[in-house]
Structure formats: structure tokens, C-alpha cells
Amino acid sequence: MIDLAPLWDFANPQVSEQRFRAALPSAKGDDVLILQTQIARTYGLRGDFVRAREILNGLQLEKAGAEPRIRHALELGRTYASAAHPKESQTPEARARARALYVQAFELARKEKFDALAIDAVHMLAFVETAPADQLRWAQEALALLQTSAQPAARRWEASLRNNAGYALHQLGRYDEALAQFKQAVVLRERGNDAQATRVAHWMVAWTLRALGRLDEALAIQLRLEREGEAAGKPDPYVFEELELLYRAKGDERRTAEYSTKRNLHAGGKPKD
Numbered sequence: 001m002i003d004l005a006p007l008w009d010f011a012n013p014q015v016s017e018q019r020f021r022a023a024l025p026s027a028k029g030d031d032v033l034i035l036q037t038q039i040a041r042t043y044g045l046r047g048d049f050v051r052a053r054e055i056l057n058g059l060q061l062e063k064a065g066a067e068p069r070i071r072h073a074l075e076l077g078r079t080y081a082s083a084a085h086p087k088e089s090q091t092p093e094a095r096a097r098a099r100a101l102y103v104q105a106f107e108l109a110r111k112e113k114f115d116a117l118a119i120d121a122v123h124m125l126a127f128v129e130t131a132p133a134d135q136l137r138w139a140q141e142a143l144a145l146l147q148t149s150a151q152p153a154a155r156r157w158e159a160s161l162r163n164n165a166g167y168a169l170h171q172l173g174r175y176d177e178a179l180a181q182f183k184q185a186v187v188l189r190e191r192g193n194d195a196q197a198t199r200v201a202h203w204m205v206a207w208t209l210r211a212l213g214r215l216d217e218a219l220a221i222q223l224r225l226e227r228e229g230e231a232a233g234k235p236d237p238y239v240f241e242e243l244e245l246l247y248r249a250k251g252d253e254r255r256t257a258e259y260s261t262k263r264n265l266h267a268g269g270k271p272k273d
Helices: 013-028 030-045 047-055 066-078 092-112 116-124 131-147 158-171 176-188 197-212 217-229 239-247 253-264
Strands: none
Touching: 013 030, 030 047, 047 066, 047 176, 066 092, 066 116, 092 116, 092 239, 116 158, 131 158, 131 176, 158 176, 158 197, 158 253, 176 197, 197 239, 239 253
16 A cells, blocks of 8 residues: 655645645555545645545545545545534534544444554544543543554554543543643653654643642743744744743733733644644
């Protein structure tokens, strides 16, 4: 099967689409279908869910193997519910359709031993089952699958899944357990080469330390993240928000006002794994 990883640049879906299209003429059999599912995904990442769905609905899967069918269900699910969807689009009907497709992808991937795709499908279920207890259950199921898998592509999911489990535990007020998951995610991220993902992992630790009342530890991490973000040319408004909250908790009105101003100047999206 074709190796998709070198073709993907998730920060630039248009470039990714061009790479997938360039690979199509030399592809054969199931690889043609797999590439087309990924072209559809590039449209979804750009918010064009109608075009993504048109591509997926046009695929002929009658003689396809397991992987194209798994990817088809997974990508079709992403056209109904994903991180790229505006909140108002997430109707009960859209979420129900997405859930059915993710479960279909998960069950077929698990049966056919495509562990990474099974984990991806479980990971996506968090977008349709948003109650923290449900999200924790799915994260734990994915971690259980990962821990029994020898497939490298599946093992690469661990940091993200630890983050997801930690986030659900934090939402449930189980801060000590959340901290343990986030610390494991930090260790895993530091073994890789994604500096931004590593900073996010540290942010999650500091966020939870603040919830536990361990303000000085949280402050030290957030100040370091501020320096790192500035050095990388990526000032993070959510680092500034945490610093604002930490200095407010410590009664430092001057620094609270300083970071409130910085946060407003650099307003943006919340860090996500």
C-alpha cells in the first residue's frame, strides 16, 4: 500500500492535494482509491465539505480491499463532524451520521488489523460524543488497542491519546489523573521533533497544575513557554491567558493587566493536540 505520510502537509492541505494528484497516474488498484480519499480530506480541512463528499460518494468500492473502505468511511464521517466544522453545523443529524461512519470504520479496521485507522476512528468519535465521560471511555479504548499493537503507525498515536484522556479527566475534575496523562504526553512529545506539539503538551501540564493550586510550578512552565513562543515567532494567546489567570490568583494586579493586554493583542485558537 502507498505510504501517505510523506505526501501529507496538514498545515497546507492545498499542497497535499497537489501531491496526491501527482501520485495518481502511477497508482494502481486500491492505491487509487486511497489517494482519492485523501484528496477528499484536503477539501474537508479547507472547510469544503460538499466537495469532499462529492469525491467520496463517487468512489467505486465494490471490489475494493479493506483499507480503502475503512478510509472511505472515516473520511466521509469527517465531512459531517470534525474539528474543522463550525459549531452551528453540528446538528444531531450530522453527529449521528458521523458517529455511524466512525463506528463502521472502527469495526472494520479492528477486524482487519489496521490498528492506526481503528485508533483514528475512535479519536474522531470524541467530536460526536462530547460528554467528558464518553470522551474518556473512547480515549481509554483507543489506548488499550494501542498498547496491544505492534504496528508503528498505531504507536505514534500515543501522545495524542494521552492528551485526549487527560483533557477528559480534567473536565471531570480528576486533576491528579489528568496530570499523570499529560506528563506522559510530554515525555512522548519530547522524543519527537514537533516543537509546537511539545509546547502544547507542556501547556496542558501547567494548565492542570493551576487547577491543582500549584501556582508557582504552573507559572514557571508558562513563563518558559512564553519565551519559547516568542523565540519561535509564535506568541501564544493561551499562554498569555494562563499567565493572566496565574498572576490574578497570586494578587499581582500589574502583571495581570500586562498579560490581559498581551492576550487581547494576540487573540487566536486554543492549543490543541
